[in-house]
Amino acid sequence: MLMNAIPILKEILQALKDLYEKGEEHVIYINKLPITPEDRELLLDVLGEGQVKITYSSKTQPAEWKETGIFGVWIGIIKNRDDKPVLETIEITYFPKLASAQKEDVQESIKYLEEKISEIETKLKEEEKNV
Structure with a gap:
């Protein structure tokens, strides 16, 4: 029986329409809605499958996003x-959004790269002295 599809x-x-016209994004929390197996089947049938799949490999909270056949609509x-x-x-x-880099992670990456570049430059300077 279809209830909410x-x-x-x-x-x-x-x-x-809001995404296209205003740039507004939207999230629907499917597991918080009362949907029947028929609802789920119809939703998946209408939305179809896209070509992009994003996998977040984490031991504590693995996640996956799949683009549907409707551009701009992702199932997570x-x-x-x-x-x-x-x-x-x-x-x-x-x-x-949840698949994109988080600000704190970018900050961590900046620190890491700064340290690595500094280490390499120091090593190169030492090697030049020994030549």
């Missing part, structure tokens, strides 16, 4: 340590 599809359509699944889904989303965005 059509309203969810309409929400996706409006969110796509975040799992727990036991590989069981804890959060399922439909993200209407150009690129899933």
